[in-house]
Amino acid sequence: MIAVAASDDEWPALARDLADKVTHPGSRWHPVIASIPRHAFVPAWWARSDGGWQLRRGPLAEVYVNQTLVTRVGPHHANHGYPPGGPPVGRSTSSSTLPGLLLTMYRDAQLAEGLDIADVGTGSGYGAALLATRYGASHVTTMDVDPYLVEAAAVALDAGGLAPAAQVVDATGPLPGTYDRIVSTVSVRSIPPSWLAALRPGGRLVTSITGTWLVLTAWRTADGEIWGKVARHWAGFMPTRSGGDYPPEWADFADLATRDGDEVGAGRYPVLDIDDAWELSTMLALAAGVDVEHQYLPPGPDGAHTALMAHPDGSWARATAIGTEAPLVHQGGPRRLWDLLDGVRDDWLRMGMAPWLGAHALVRPDGAVVLAMGSWRATIPATP
Incomplete structure (x- = not known):
């Protein structure tokens, strides 16, 4: 079980304050945000400093902010402390997404009671906790390519009385089931065909595209086609990976x-x-x-x-x-x-605008995405 260095009466006020910042008292998400101890899922994180990555374990108020907290750099998870030789070097490979952006992605996905949801990119497990609390753990499957992340998140979820299915999955390959909604907090170069196969009739997915700030929502129509729309807001997520770290940077x-x-x-x-x-x-x-x-x-x-x-x-x-x-x-x-x-x-x-914002989209069977706004056209090619 992940150790939590906070008294039971210290974090609720911070969680309520966070809920006030990312939503409003009339929202059904407000009591959800206010009820979940984010520090139980993010007991430690990496923060940028002049000397590189610095390990943080508090103060508690720094966890209850509407910010993304990096929990893994290269293969080094913050829960494990500094690696031999000092601070880690490399790219961030996992995080706890800022809560406000999670809610935005959930709204884009048009989640509802009784729908089965695939949470792609478990990370800290905080997002899975939000989904399981709001829609029921039996309707949520959270998945990540990193076995440690899945295990740590499952322990924290279980300690909170939540038990969504948590599986080690390379999300660019087959998914472990079919779903009414697929919500991805990792970016993809194009839409994996496995996601299209896992999307039930009338289903909806939301993700971001690697190398862009584009958030795409797409849905399966009654005739089986996948149409979509680019959100009028933007976001950037870490790209999917198949191993413990990203390949070395190729640009010299x-x-x-x-x-x-x-x-x-x-x-x-x-x-x-x-x-x-x-x-x-x-x-x-x-x-x-x-x-x-x-x-x-x-x-x-x-x-x-x-x-x-x-x-x-x-x-x-x-x-x-x-x-x-x-x-x-x-x-x-x-x-x-x-x-x-x-x-x-x-x-x-x-x-007078970025034409991709609000563009219409058609997702082809191979995962390529054709975008259109007025006379403007662009194609996101299928991943080789």
Whole structure:
């Protein structure tokens, strides 16, 4: 059982305050949030600091915030403390999603009493606790690729009097049943065909797309087709993984920071941190085939800042400028990524909006997603 270092009379006020922040007293979710001890599911977490990842075990008030708490970095779970040699190094691989976003995803899924729900991405188990409390444990199946995460969550759920089915599952493969709703708090590159097979007639799924900030809701119609719609809000989740950690990062930004381009010229728009520009970065990902990686180098002593981009097909770009001046752009590989970004920015300004927000969607049997908004079109290709 996960040890909880908090008195029984300390956390309820914090949980009620969290409920007040992420919902309202008239919502049926309010008493659910207020009744669940988040600290029982997140007794420890990793927080970013100047020296890298720092282990946190309190104060208790830091758990009851509307924030995502990273619980695993690489293969190192916060419950196990610091690994030999000091703080872990690598990407975050599991977390407890911010409660407000969980409720948003649940609303997108249009959950209801009596429906069987697949909770894809157990993480800390806090989301499974919310679902089991609201809709009944017998209607919830929570799953994760990490055996330790599933075991720890199951123990915490059992200690709270909840016992949803908890299974170790690679969600990109077959799911352990069929469901009326599939709610994913991990992102996928395209919709796994196994999800489509597991979705019952009239069923509904909600997920985010890896490499974008796009949240997609899709449903099975009476004739068996899968139609959908992109939410008008955005979110970014960790991508699905099949092993204990993500594959090594493939983009060599140290090399790209100094490499001469096959083509060198001036860009038409200022340099920006593309990853943080969520509307544009998503439009670029959709135009380039999703797999664009970014790095941003903030202004140095000379005031120059740099944006770098890379694609697995070998395309890359580096743009450097002082302030908002026109950047000097180096590009190489089979495509000109910065030119593609400039074209996306043209579309964004011409339309006065990001066309993917609220776009209609058709999910093909192989998991590819076709998006449409007015005359704008984009396709999220099926995962190879």
